[in-house]
Structure formats: C-alpha cells, structure tokens
Amino acid sequence: MNTLLIADLHLSEQEPAITAGFLRFLREDAVHAESLYILGDFFDYWIGDDDPNPLHTKIAQALNELQQKGIPCYFIHGNRDFLLGSRFARESGLILLPQEKVLELYGKRILILHGDTLCTDDIGYQQYRQRVHTPWIQRLFLLLPLFIRLKIAAKMRAGSQYANRQKSELIMDVNQQAVIEHFEKYQADWMIHGHTHRPAIHDVHMGDKTVRRGVLGAWHHQGSMFKVTETSIELISFPF
Numbered sequence: 001m002n003t004l005l006i007a008d009l010h011l012s013e014q015e016p017a018i019t020a021g022f023l024r025f026l027r028e029d030a031v032h033a034e035s036l037y038i039l040g041d042f043f044d045y046w047i048g049d050d051d052p053n054p055l056h057t058k059i060a061q062a063l064n065e066l067q068q069k070g071i072p073c074y075f076i077h078g079n080r081d082f083l084l085g086s087r088f089a090r091e092s093g094l095i096l097l098p099q100e101k102v103l104e105l106y107g108k109r110i111l112i113l114h115g116d117t118l119c120t121d122d123i124g125y126q127q128y129r130q131r132v133h134t135p136w137i138q139r140l141f142l143l144l145p146l147f148i149r150l151k152i153a154a155k156m157r158a159g160s161q162y163a164n165r166q167k168s169e170l171i172m173d174v175n176q177q178a179v180i181e182h183f184e185k186y187q188a189d190w191m192i193h194g195h196t197h198r199p200a201i202h203d204v205h206m207g208d209k210t211v212r213r214g215v216l217g218a219w220h221h222q223g224s225m226f227k228v229t230e231t232s233i234e235l236i237s238f239p240f
Contacts, residue, residue, distance in 0.1 A: 003036075004029065006038055009022055009038075009041070009219040010219065011042060013055050022059075036072070038073065040077055043081045073093065077099065077114065078116070079114065079116045082132070083142070108190055109187065110189065111192070114195050115193030121173075121175050180204065183204060193215060194215070199237065201213070224236070
C-alpha cells in the first residue's frame with residue numbers, strides 16, 4: 001500500500017486539462033492508495049463555500065466517490081484556497097487539517113504543510129498573509145455579495161502576479177533557517193510541502209543527522225505527487 005500527496009493544482013474553469021488530469025489521477029492512482037493528502041492551492045481561488053461554481057460540484061462528487069471506496073482524503077489550506085470551509089468539506093468528504101501536521105507513515109515522521117510559512121524572506125507576502133488570516137477580516141469578506149468577492153479576488157490575483165514579477169527567485173523560495181526550525185520543532189525525518197513550484201528532494205544537514213525536504217511541483221503542464229511506501233518516498237511527475 002501507499003500514501004499519496006499532491007499540491008498546487010490551481011483548479012479553475014479556465015484550465016480544463018488540469019481538472020481532467022486530476023480526475024484521471026483519482027481513478028487510476030489515488031484509488032489504489034491508503035489515503036490522499038492535498039497540501040493547499042487545490043483551487044486557484046476560493047471566495048466562499050457558497051460559490052455555485054459547477055467545477056466545485058464536480059470535484060466534490062469525485063472526492064466523495066474516492067471516500068466511498070474507503071480512501072480518506074485530507075486537506076491543508078494553501079494561500080489561494082485558505083477560505084475553503086466546513087460546508088465544502090462536508091459535501092466533498094475532505095478532512096480538514098491544521099496548517100502543519102506530522103504524519104507517522106511506515107515508521108517515518110513526515111511533517112506536511114503548504115509551504116508558504118517557510119518563505120520568511122518575502123516580508124511583503126508574510127504581512128499580507130497575516131492580514132488575510134485575521135478572523136474578522138475573513139468574516140467580513142464572506143458577508144459581501146458574491147459578485148463583489150469575485151472582483152476582489154480577481155484584483156488580488158492580478159496584484160499578486162505583478163508583485164511576484166518584481167521579486168527575486170531567492171526571496172520567493174524557502175528560508176533555510178525556517179526549514180531547520182520546523183524540523184527541530186517537530187523532530188521530523190521528512191518534510192513535504194508545495195507552494196514554491198520547485199519540485200525536488202533536498203538533503204538538510206542538522207549536525208550529525210541528515211533529514212530530507214520534499215517539494216511538490218505545480219500542476220501546470222503535468223501532474224506531481226509524492227508516493228510514500230514502506231520502503232521509499234518518491235517524487236513522481238506524470239502526464240495528464
């Protein structure tokens with residue numbers, strides 16, 4: 001048996017190939033797993049569980065079918081879909097997790113998270129993140145009419161894309177000290193995250209101990225997953 005982890009699909013109606021690739025992944029890969037973990041930015045944006053987007057209904061139905069086969073699906077919020085809430089979780093069968101979670105898998109301690117909290121050199125983003133995770137701001141936003149939320153989300157995405165073009169690649173990657181602090185805090189053997197869209201496996205040296213950090217790729221042109229088994233942890237890319 002195996003456990004699968006994915007992130008950064010950025011599902012949207014504008015990218016039907018990614019949606020089709022994810023549905024195929026559920027049918028052909030996830031159906032053989034013990035469990036599936038989605039580590040954020042599952043959707044390109046999320047303006048509330050009351051959004052009647054037909055894509056959300058399609059995805060919820062597909063996830064429910066997976067759950068009915070006895071395969072639980074867990075979800076950690078990303079920076080694009082941090083407002084995904086309990087209503088969609090009930091409709092889809094998703095099990096919502098905190099932003100950082102340690103898994104005990106096949107004798108290994110694996111810390112999973114979206115990854116944006118590791119990018120501490122990007123001070124502007126971290127300030128933005130703190131604002132939008134303020135509970136009263138989220139409540140106020142969700143009280144707005146749907147069409148206004150859509151306009152705000154579009155404006156925020158455009159602003160984020162512009163800001164990212166002005167930043168260096170180094171600033172938008174993880175901070176190594178933040179990585180080490182997370183390993184020390186959780187006493188993990190592995191860390192797996194997404195967010196940076198830089199798929200790789202890195203050795204992290206901590207004194208006489210070497211731990212590993214795995215980064216999932218974004219589903220722009222192909223799928224990306226980690227497969228964890230009793231004998232290995234593999235980063236796998238695959239066509240849609």
